[in-house]
Structure formats: C-alpha cells, structure tokens
Amino acid sequence: MNISKIGILTGGGDCPGLNAVIRGVVKSAIIRHGWQVIGIEDGFDGLLDLNKCKPLTLESVRGILPRGGTILGTTNRGNPFDFPVKKDGKIIHMDISDRVVENINTLGIEALIAVGGEGSLKIALELAKKGVKVVGVPKTIDNDLRETDLTFGYNTALETATDALDKLHTTAESHHRVMILEVMGRYAGWIALESGIAGGADVILIPEIPFNIEHICSAIKKRSARGSRFSIIVAAEGAFPSGGSRVVAREADERDTIERLGGIGQYVAKHIEHCLEMDVRVTVLGHLQRGGSPTTFDRALGSRYGTKAVQMISDGEFGRMACLKGRSITSVTIEEATRDLKLVDRDGEIVRTAEDLGIMMGE
Ligand code: F6P
Numbered sequence: 417m418n419i420s421k422i423g424i425l426t427g428g429g430d431c432p433g434l435n436a437v438i439r440g441v442v443k444s445a446i447i448r449h450g451w452q453v454i455g456i457e458d459g460f461d462g463l464l465d466l467n468k469c470k471p472l473t474l475e476s477v478r479g480i481l482p483r484g485g486t487i488l489g490t491t492n493r494g495n496p497f498d499f500p501v502k503k504d505g506k507i508i509h510m511d512i513s514d515r516v517v518e519n520i521n522t523l524g525i526e527a528l529i530a531v532g533g534e535g536s537l538k539i540a541l542e543l544a545k546k547g548v549k550v551v552g553v554p555k556t557i558d559n560d561l562r563e564t565d566l567t568f569g570y571n572t573a574l575e576t577a578t579d580a581l582d583k584l585h586t587t588a589e590s591h592h593r594v595m596i597l598e599v600m601g602r603y604a605g606w607i608a609l610e611s612g613i614a615g616g617a618d619v620i621l622i623p624e625i626p627f628n629i630e631h632i633c634s635a636i637k638k639r640s641a642r643g644s645r646f647s648i649i650v651a652a653e654g655a656f657p658s659g660g661s662r663v664v665a666r667e668a669d670e671r672d673t674i675e676r677l678g679g680i681g682q683y684v685a686k687h688i689e690h691c692l693e694m695d696v697r698v699t700v701l702g703h704l705q706r707g708g709s710p711t712t713f714d715r716a717l718g719s720r721y722g723t724k725a726v727q728m729i730s731d732g733e734f735g736r737m738a739c740l741k742g743r744s745i746t747s748v749t750i751e752e753a754t755r756d757l758k759l760v761d762r763d764g765e766i767v768r769t770a771e772d773l774g775i776m777m778g779e
Contacts, residue, residue: 417730419451419526419729419730420526421451421453422441422451422525422528422726423454423525424438424442424455424456424488424528425460425488425529425531426531426532426555427460427492427532427533428459428490428492428532428535429556430485430490430706431556431557431572432484432557432569432572432573432706432710432714433572433714433718434485434486434531434555434569435480435484435487436480436710436715436716436717436718436719436722437531437555437568437718438472438480438488439719440720441529441722442472442474442476443477443723444723446473446474449726449730451726453472453473454470454471455470455472456469457470457488458488458489458491459492459494460494460516461491461493461494463496463516464512466519482709483709484707484709492535493671493672493673496511496515496516496539497511497542498510498673499511499512507671516543517543517547520548527550527551527729527734528540528550529550529551529552529725530550530552531553532552532556533554533556533558533560534757536555537552537554537737537750537754541735541750544735549734550735551725551734551736551737551738552737552738552750552753553568553722553725554721554739554753555567555568556570557572557601557705557706558601558606558607559606559607560757560758561754561757561758562753562757562758563737563753563758564737564740564748564753565740565742569706569710569714570606570607570714571710571711571713571714571717572708572709572711573600573706575711576701576705577599577608577650578615580597580701581611581615581616581617581648584648585615585616585648588646588648589646591695592694592695593646593695593696593697594647594648594696594697595648595696596649596650596684596685596696596699597648597649597651597681597699597701598651598678598681598701599611599652599653599701600653600702600705600706602654604622604758604759604760605652605655605760607652607705608620608650608652609652609760613766616648617648617649617650618647619635619636619647619648619775620650620770621649621650621651621655621778622655622760623654623655624760624761625655625762625777625778626655626659626660626778626779627655628657628658628779629684629688629691632649632776633692635776637692647694652680653677653678654680655680656680662675662677663677663682664676664677664678665679678700681700682698717740721745724747725738733747735751736748736750737749739753
C-alpha cells in the first residue's frame, strides 16, 4: 500500500499498555516504513481541532513503555456522530462527523489507527463507512471485546485486583470479617472472576449470574461452621440480585450517555449484615484498576498490537481490528468485534473451575 502519513488516537477509558501500543505504532511506522505519524489528542475529539494533531517522532515515544495512561490523552465522551452541542441554552446532539473526515483529509492522514474499546471502535466503524481507512486496536481493562482472546490492559487490572485480594485476606483473617472487594468490568464479570480465582475468593458475584443474598449468607455461615472465620467476596460492579437491577452511581444523561455503575459492594454488605453475625467491610478498587505501569504481558501484547496495526495498514487491511487468537496476533472485522459484548459463559470452563474450587458464584 502506498502510504506516507498515518494518524493514531486513543479513545474511551484509559488503561495500562496504551503507551506500549503508541510506541509500537510509531516505531514500526518510522523504522520499517519511513511513514510520518500524527498523534491525535483526546480521542476523536482531537479530530475536531487541528491544534490537537501533532507529529509523533521516535523522540516522542522514548521512555513511555512502562508508563500507565496515554501520552495522547483520551475521553469517553465526544462521539462525532452524536456530539453534544449547546443550542439556546440546551444540549442537543448532532452528527458532526463530516468535520472529522474533512480534518483527516486536511491533515493528509491516509489511514487512522483507533485504539479503543467497544464504544470507540464503533465510532471507528462509522468513519470507515464514510470512507476513512481505519484500523482498530482492542483496548479495555474489562476484556469484553468480542473476537479477541484478550484486550490489553486486562492483565494489569487483574494483577491490581489480585494484589488487593491478597492484602484483604490478611486483615479479614485477623479480624474475622467479611471483606467485599468491588471491581470494575461494566457488564462483564471477567475481572471479578479471574482475580477472584487468583486471589482465593470465597464468593464471586458477576453480572452474568444474578445472585441470591440468602444463598451467599448460608455459604458464609457454612464456612464459619467449618472453622473459617472470615470470608472474601469479589463483586463485579455490574452484578445484580436475581429479580433486581444493577446498582447505578449516576444515571446516563445528555452529558454522560452511559450510566455509571458503582455501589454493589455496599449493597451486598447492607444485605448480608442482617443475616450474619460478622463484621462486613467494603473496598471499592475503582480507577486504581486502570492506573499504574502495565505488566510485562500487557507491554508485550500492546507492542504486538501496535506493530500489527501498522502492518495491517501496509497490507491494506482496513475496517479491521488487530486481535489475539490463541498465541497469534491476527485480525478480524471491526463489525464482528463490536457486534455485541464478550460475556462470561455461565456454563463455561472458568466458572466451572471456580465452582470446582468451592467458590460460591452467588446463585
Ligand atoms: O470500561 C472501562 C471502565 O473502567 C469500566 O470498567 C468502568 O465501568 C468505567 O470504565 C468507568 O468509567 P469512568 O472512567 O467514566 O468512571
């Protein structure tokens, strides 16, 4: 493919490994192909302001591999196809994607790498339909993107959650308490499930398996009767009681078009306190899961995704996303990857593993 200039942006919530991807893209574009790279700041928003689009050089990416966050900045707002603008004192949503396409052309960007989760990749897909040559890279701590075994950032989030569980174990044991750890993951239970297994949790609550408070209490009582005077519960933020609904910290509105989850830890604590004669404490891990230096795994995966995205441009593979299948990096259509979310299979091997370990899955 005859290319001389590409653009890269990072969209949606940040996660560890974004800088590894950016570095991989810049290095391979410059070293292997001699292309110019334009870094677009703050996700798709950056394409509305030419001052936010600046060249990235080998110098710009020096030393960023172990750094969390993204040197380009990001946002989980600002969809150009549904952009909030103030009109007569009210916020209305408009399709301003033509301006984005115009700016891509003005900048001379011949292909665009969009690093993002489901939301950002859906925007990328819409841009592809408008003729922009787009390549996607799968990012999210939630690991909920379809058609890839893993997204980068997930492994680091798991490490953070598992480390928190190790720390909660010692204090839970000393005080004979029930400790609840609330983790992120939005509508998917991957972080809760895998960190719960790795961190030796006794109860894991995930959105894919609605829970029953009485059953949780009796599982904890049984543990006490067997002599284990403490219990560890991991609750995914999207978990909810059977017949009930998710705990929402902030409803979606015109500014934040997606509801903000949060509070399930306190919900469970409040309800199990009534049936247990034990102290219950809640830790909300929150954005710590998105921060910090990426693990070795995420640095390597991010670097592989970044260089693959450049290779895909060189091969003319547009409208596609780099992905991991088994141990190989390959690609799939962005359409397939964003069709719906990759959720935990209730009857799958990982839930089975948890249950075989005696972990109560909330039912
Ligand atoms: O999608 C990543 C994620 O961290 C989710 O796990 C969480 O629900 C959400 O983003 C939090 O978003 P914000 O940064 O807007 O609070």
